[in-house]
Amino acid sequence: MSTESSADTEPSIQAPMVISPPVIQAKALTRFYGSTVGVEDLDLEVHQGEIFGFLGPNGAGKTTTIRLLLDLIRATRGEALLFGTPSRSPELRSRIGYLPGELSLDGRMTGLQMLRFLSALQGKPGSGSPTNRRDQLCDRLGLTPLDLGRKVREYSRGMKQKVGLVAAFQHQPELLILDEPTTGLDPLVREVVLQLMMEAKDGGATVFHSSHVLSEVDRTCDRVAILRAGRMAALLTVEESRQASTRMMVVDFRDEPPLEGLAAVGAILERRVGGQVELRVPGEIQPLLALLAEHPVLHMSFPEPSLEEAFNAFYRDGSGRDREEGDP
Amino acid sequence: MIRALFFRSIRQHAVLLAMLCLSLFLLEFFLVWVAAQMDLGPEFRQLLETILPPEITEMIFGQFSFSSFEGAVAFGYQHPFSLVACIAMIVVAVTIPAAEREKGLLDLFLARPVPRTRYLLATLSFFLFSALLLPMALLGGTAVGLRVVDTPSEVGWLEYLPSALVLALLLLSLGSLTLLLATGARRRGVAVAQGVGLTLLFYWLDFMGEYWEVLETARKGSPFFYFDPGMAAMGSEFPATDFLVLGAITALASSMAFLNFQRQDL
Numbered sequence: 001m002s003t004e005s006s007a008d009t010e011p012s013i014q015a016p017m018v019i020s021p022p023v024i025q026a027k028a029l030t031r032f033y034g035s036t037v038g039v040e041d042l043d044l045e046v047h048q049g050e051i052f053g054f055l056g057p058n059g060a061g062k063t064t065t066i067r068l069l070l071d072l073i074r075a076t077r078g079e080a081l082l083f084g085t086p087s088r089s090p091e092l093r094s095r096i097g098y099l100p101g102e103l104s105l106d107g108r109m110t111g112l113q114m115l116r117f118l119s120a121l122q123g124k125p126g127s128g129s130p131t132n133r134r135d136q137l138c139d140r141l142g143l144t145p146l147d148l149g150r151k152v153r154e155y156s157r158g159m160k161q162k163v164g165l166v167a168a169f170q171h172q173p174e175l176l177i178l179d180e181p182t183t184g185l186d187p188l189v190r191e192v193v194l195q196l197m198m199e200a201k202d203g204g205a206t207v208f209h210s211s212h213v214l215s216e217v218d219r220t221c222d223r224v225a226i227l228r229a230g231r232m233a234a235l236l237t238v239e240e241s242r243q244a245s246t247r248m249m250v251v252d253f254r255d256e257p258p259l260e261g262l263a264a265v266g267a268i269l270e271r272r273v274g275g276q277v278e279l280r281v282p283g284e285i286q287p288l289l290a291l292l293a294e295h296p297v298l299h300m301s302f303p304e305p306s307l308e309e310a311f312n313a314f315y316r317d318g319s320g321r322d323r324e325e326g327d328p
Numbered sequence: 329m330i331r332a333l334f335f336r337s338i339r340q341h342a343v344l345l346a347m348l349c350l351s352l353f354l355l356e357f358f359l360v361w362v363a364a365q366m367d368l369g370p371e372f373r374q375l376l377e378t379i380l381p382p383e384i385t386e387m388i389f390g391q392f393s394f395s396s397f398e399g400a401v402a403f404g405y406q407h408p409f410s411l412v413a414c415i416a417m418i419v420v421a422v423t424i425p426a427a428e429r430e431k432g433l434l435d436l437f438l439a440r441p442v443p444r445t446r447y448l449l450a451t452l453s454f455f456l457f458s459a460l461l462l463p464m465a466l467l468g469g470t471a472v473g474l475r476v477v478d479t480p481s482e483v484g485w486l487e488y489l490p491s492a493l494v495l496a497l498l499l500l501s502l503g504s505l506t507l508l509l510a511t512g513a514r515r516r517g518v519a520v521a522q523g524v525g526l527t528l529l530f531y532w533l534d535f536m537g538e539y540w541e542v543l544e545t546a547r548k549g550s551p552f553f554y555f556d557p558g559m560a561a562m563g564s565e566f567p568a569t570d571f572l573v574l575g576a577i578t579a580l581a582s583s584m585a586f587l588n589f590q591r592q593d594l
Contacts, residue, residue: 070439073593094441104432108340120332121440167436 021084023048023175023206024069028078031064037230038064041078044225044232046208048174051201053217053238054210056227062210063101065227066179069208070098082175094123097168101179101210103160107153111143111163114152118167137166140192157184169196176200179210194220247281251292252299261291329442333450337424338457344420345458348413349465356404356469357476363400364479397481401473404466405491405557414462418499419523421455422507425589426519434594448511448589452582455507459499463492490566491557497574501551502527504581511589551577 024046031038039061046052056062067073069080071088080087083095105114115134138148141162152160161184168176176197182190197207197220211217217224218238226234249267251257253275262269265287268280275298281288292300338345404410425448428434438447471485506523513519530550537547547553554570 067435067594070435072435072438074591090441090443092441093439096439098436098439100432100435100439102432104436106431106433117332117336118436118440121329121437121442123329123441 020048021081022046023050023083024052024208025081025084026065026069026078027081029065029068029075029080030077031061031068031073032076037061039068039227039230042227042230042232044235046206048206049201049204050223051197051207051209051221053221053224054208054227055212055214055217055224056233057212059229060227061230062227063179064230066098066101066177066208066210069177070096094171095174097171097173097176099164099168099176099178099181101183103164105152105155105160105163107151110149110151111155111159112145112148114163115148115167115170119170122171133172134166134170137169137196138162140196141165141189158186158189161185162189165193165196169200172203172205174205176205176207177210178207180212181209182211182213182216190216247285248303249279249281249288250276250299250301250303251279251297252276254296254298258291258295262288265291330446330450330453333437333442333447334453334457337421337450337454341417341420341454341458345417345461348417348462352404352410352413352462352465353469353472355407355409356401356466357473358469359404359407360401360470360473360479361477363397364477366400397479398483398487399558401470401483402488402491402558404469405463405488405495406555410466410495414459414495414499415502415524415527417458417462418455418503419506419520419527421458422451422503423510423513423516423519423523424451424454426510426513427516429513429594430515438594444590445586448586452507455503456500459496459503462499463495466495467492488557494555494557494567494570494574497571497578498551498555501574501577501581502530504578504585508581508585508588511585512592 022045024044026042026044029042029044030040032040042061042065044065054062054065064073068075069082069087070093071080071090082092085092106117109117119134138144143159143162143166147155147159152163155163161181165181168178168181178197181197182193185193194216197209200207207220209217209221221238224234224236224238225232226236248270255275257272257275257277259269259272259277262277262279266281266283267288268282269277270280271278279288425434428437434447438444467485467488470488474483474485502523505526506519509522509526510516510519513522530552533543534547534550534552537543537550537553551574554567554573556567556570559567
């Protein structure tokens with residue numbers, strides 16, 4: 001029996017495998033503001049076609065990282081690469097759509113003038129007619145021609161955010177860097193924004209989604225990086241982050257709550273007011289649901305955990321001590 | 329993209345620029361008319377010497393070249409209104425980067441494929457445009473004035489081209505120095521204050537240096553020392569040294585502004 005592999009026997013007819021570099025790559029990326037840490041030793045790789053969630057509380061270093069990636073600020077040490085090229089190259093940014101977290105637009109321009117101006121700065125138009133793409137985006141985000149004809153200074157926060165979103169998406173970039181993209185938007189428009197991100201991913205684009213809103217990250221992202229005090233605290237798939245997080249649950253029992261039974265299924269009682277209990281449910285929820293099915297329940301809700309709660313749940317074990325580095 | 333940035337600046341400052349140009353044109357036209365009406369001969373000087381302190385008279389006839397019709401016309405190029413209006417416009421133009429950084433617009437613009445050098449080049453283009461346009465408005469006033477008003481002299485408007493150019497160079501040198509400061513400023517107010525402060529310091533240095541020996545040498549460090557539109561118009565030879573020094577200040581300060589902006593955090 002021959003032990004030669006096909007690669008050994010037919011080297012000339014195989015096309016060389018092209019491995020594209022990560023769309024975003026940070027190598028020990030560090031930025032200090034005086035003695036204050038912006039980000040420190042950040043290592044990160046984001047691949048093509050991925051929606052990457054970037055989570056962290058205020059001051060964790062999310063915006064600093066984004067500004068480093070876009071060469072708006074300079075690294076103290078380390079390196080940021082976009083499409084395999086150092087991020088200082090301005091040409092790279094024709095492939096990027098960026099929405100800043102604190103969006104500022106020129107109040108003296110109309111929405112349409114602003115979009116045209118930003119499109120002119122973008123230089124290289126994406127595939128398809130940029131005007132058609134812009135019209136489609138405006139239509140989907142609920143920006144009417146009347147709105148676009150008004151001065152930006154008359155816009156609400158949400159309207160400005162919509163213009164910023166159109167500006168980020170209008171040239172169909174290969175990489176979208178979106179810092180809190182749904183801020184100030186109503187739930188319907190938020191939904192459209194999440195759809196646009198998913199569509200961009202389906203079209204082969206990469207999305208770097210910095211957010212505070214866990215449910216949005218949960219719905220859209222493939223992987224999530226959690227930043228704390230300028231350092232990468234965790235890099236997880238969304239599934240892992242779900243398992244790592246602790247759900248909160250509020251249950252209204254018609255009768256006396258079965259406290260012993262709740263403890264037996266792993267639910268931790270946080271608070272009790274009469275028949276209403278607030279529970280922390282780490283891990284599997286199925287045993288708790290089975291228990292609840294045996295008792296008359298008036299009402300049940302799952303409050304969205306705040307980012308802080310999620311972080312607390314993630315960083316603390318059952319005894320309440322901080323998770324040590326190297327702990328599972 | 330430089331064009332987009334340049335025309336945006338033009339659109340946003342068009343009204344201010346147009347109003348200043350019109351004001352300067354009218355001021356210079358008016359000065360030609362006034363100079364034509366006045367007898368600026370030796371009797372005029374004697375009259376002023378009887379009613380004004382000798383220092384003021386010396387300033388009027390020395391610094392401001394008021395001793396003839398030609399000198400009085402050239403006075404428009406160093407009239408306090410002209411200087412304040414031109415410098416104000418220049419300060420507005422060169423502090424655009426600081427204003428856009430303060431508003432957060434710079435992030436939005438430079439996150440696009442706009443090299444920092446091109447962004448600053450657009451600012452520099454608008455600044456250059458303004459620094460040339462305003463003296464040309466004065467020159468326009470001179471030209472129209474000399475054509476329309478019945479003047480006691482045969483002097484032609486082209487004689488005042490060096491005056492307009494030396495004013496443009498003064499604006500360019502002061503503006504470049506302010507641009508250098510503005511590229512490091514995070515707020516326009518700070519950049520404006522620094523630019524105006526520096527201009528006033530230079531003016532004071534030049535003014536005081538003429539009368540106070542201690543500052544005589546230091547005076548040569550002020551761009552105002554090389555600014556004499558009266559001499560530029562009526563001097564026997566072209567003031568090449570003044571042009572060269574002001575041009576060199578402009579080139580050096582602008583280059584340093586580019587380097588400074590290139591290494592800044594935005």
